[in-house]
Amino acid sequence: MNQYDSNRIYDLVDKIDYQKTNNLKDVNCYVLNTCHIREKATEKVYHDVGRIKKEFKNKKKPIVIVTGCVAQAEGEILLNREKYIDAVVGPQSYHKLNQTIIDIERKNKKINSTQFNVVEKFDNLNITKNSDSNVSSFLTIQEGCNKFCKFCVVPYTRGPEFSRSIDELINETLNLVKNGTREINLLGQNVNAYCYNGKRLSHLIEEISKIDKIKRIRYTTSHPIDFSEDLIEAHKKVTKLMPLIHLPVQSGSDKILKKMNRKHSIKYYLDLIKKLKLVNSRIEFSSDFIIGYPGETDQDFLNTIKLLKEIGYINTYSFIFSPRPGTPAAKMKKIDDYVSKERLFSFQKLAHEIKMKYRKNLLNKKSLVMFENSMNNKNLFFGRDEFSNSVIVESTENLRGKIREVEIVDVNQGTLFGKILENKNKKEFAA
Numbered sequence: 001m002n003q004y005d006s007n008r009i010y011d012l013v014d015k016i017d018y019q020k021t022n023n024l025k026d027v028n029c030y031v032l033n034t035c036h037i038r039e040k041a042t043e044k045v046y047h048d049v050g051r052i053k054k055e056f057k058n059k060k061k062p063i064v065i066v067t068g069c070v071a072q073a074e075g076e077i078l079l080n081r082e083k084y085i086d087a088v089v090g091p092q093s094y095h096k097l098n099q100t101i102i103d104i105e106r107k108n109k110k111i112n113s114t115q116f117n118v119v120e121k122f123d124n125l126n127i128t129k130n131s132d133s134n135v136s137s138f139l140t141i142q143e144g145c146n147k148f149c150k151f152c153v154v155p156y157t158r159g160p161e162f163s164r165s166i167d168e169l170i171n172e173t174l175n176l177v178k179n180g181t182r183e184i185n186l187l188g189q190n191v192n193a194y195c196y197n198g199k200r201l202s203h204l205i206e207e208i209s210k211i212d213k214i215k216r217i218r219y220t221t222s223h224p225i226d227f228s229e230d231l232i233e234a235h236k237k238v239t240k241l242m243p244l245i246h247l248p249v250q251s252g253s254d255k256i257l258k259k260m261n262r263k264h265s266i267k268y269y270l271d272l273i274k275k276l277k278l279v280n281s282r283i284e285f286s287s288d289f290i291i292g293y294p295g296e297t298d299q300d301f302l303n304t305i306k307l308l309k310e311i312g313y314i315n316t317y318s319f320i321f322s323p324r325p326g327t328p329a330a331k332m333k334k335i336d337d338y339v340s341k342e343r344l345f346s347f348q349k350l351a352h353e354i355k356m357k358y359r360k361n362l363l364n365k366k367s368l369v370m371f372e373n374s375m376n377n378k379n380l381f382f383g384r385d386e387f388s389n390s391v392i393v394e395s396t397e398n399l400r401g402k403i404r405e406v407e408i409v410d411v412n413q414g415t416l417f418g419k420i421l422e423n424k425n426k427k428e429f430a431a
C-alpha cells in the first residue's frame, strides 16, 4: 500500500511543479514514506534523516517530510526530537501534502498533519490522475481496520475501515488501462471487508473483470473472518481472478489466536480453505505467521508447524513477535528470545522445504506468464505466473504486457526460468 501511496504522492506534487528524481544527492524535497508494521521503524527514520543531513551539510537544506504510519503514530515526537524534519503527514492526510510543502516554502514553519480524514483524502486524490504505467498496478480500494488484533498498529495508524466507491475505482482502473496496465492488484488492510453501499469485494471484482484489457485480478490482504460466500463463489465464476490467496493465519494454535483477538479458530480456517479448494482446486495459499507470541508454548508452536504442513503454503512471511508501541500485546510478557529464534529457525526451514518441493514440481510443466518488463539484457523478460511466481525467459519479441505459455526449465528460491512455447495453433504461411 505504501508503494501505491508513494506513486499517488508523485502524482500530487506534480501539480506544484515538483517531479520525481532518482538523483538523491540533489533534491529540493524529501518525503520519507514510512511503515510502522516492523520493528525499529522510527529508528530507520532518524537514520535516514541523519543520512540526508550529512549529504546536505554544505548545501541548501531540502524540505524533509515524514509520511505514513510512523508519522501518524509518532509525529509529534519526531518533530520535537529531529529539528531537520519540517513536517509529518499521516496516511489519511496526503491530500494536504502540496499545501504543506507550500507552507514550509513560504512560512518556514513546522507542520503536523495527522488527522483521520479519509473521505476528504480520496475526494482530493480522485481529481488527480493516477499516472502509474506498470503492466501490473496497485489500486487501493479499502483502508483501515476495525479488527484490533492485539499485536497490530493498523487500527491506530490508518483508522477505521473505509471503502472507496465502485465508480471511482472503475474510473481509476480505466485510467490505468489507458496507461498500459493489464493486471490490477486490489489493496486494502482488510481488502475483503470492502463494502460500498452494500456492494462487496466480489461485486467489484466482477465489474473490473468486465474491462476487456484487464487480464488478471488479484487482491490482498484478506482476513479469514471476512471471506464471504460470494467471494468464494467469485473464485469459481471469474476466470480473471488469479488462484493465489494470501490468507494470514498468524498461528496454528486456537489459544494463541484467541490471545491475538483474531476472531476465528483453526477449524474455521481449515473449513474455509476446503471451501475455496472445492470451488477451484487450483487455488494455492500464502500466509503470515508471528512466531513466539506472548504465551506461546511448545505445543502451540507444534500446532503452527502442523498447520504449515497441512496447507503446504507456497509462500510464507514469518517474524518473531515484536511489540508495537501502543498495542495491547506490547504490555504482555514476552517469551524467551532464544526460544523464539529457535522456533523461527525451524519454522522457516520447513517452510522453505515445502516451498522448494512445490517449485521443483513446476519443472517441465507449462504456466501462463504475464510479462511486465525487459531486464538489463534486453532479450530477458520478467513476468509472473498465475500464482505470482517470478518468471524469467529469453525472447527477441517484446513481451511487455503479453501473456505467453511458458515451460519451466529451472527453478531457484526466488525465480522460475522458462522458455516460451510456440503457439501450435498458428496457421502455416509460406512466401
Ligand code: SF4
Pocket: 145, 146, 147, 148, 149, 152, 153, 154, 155, 189, 190, 223
Ligand atoms: S486484521 Fe490485519 S490490519 Fe486489522 S488489526 Fe488484525 S493484523 Fe492489523
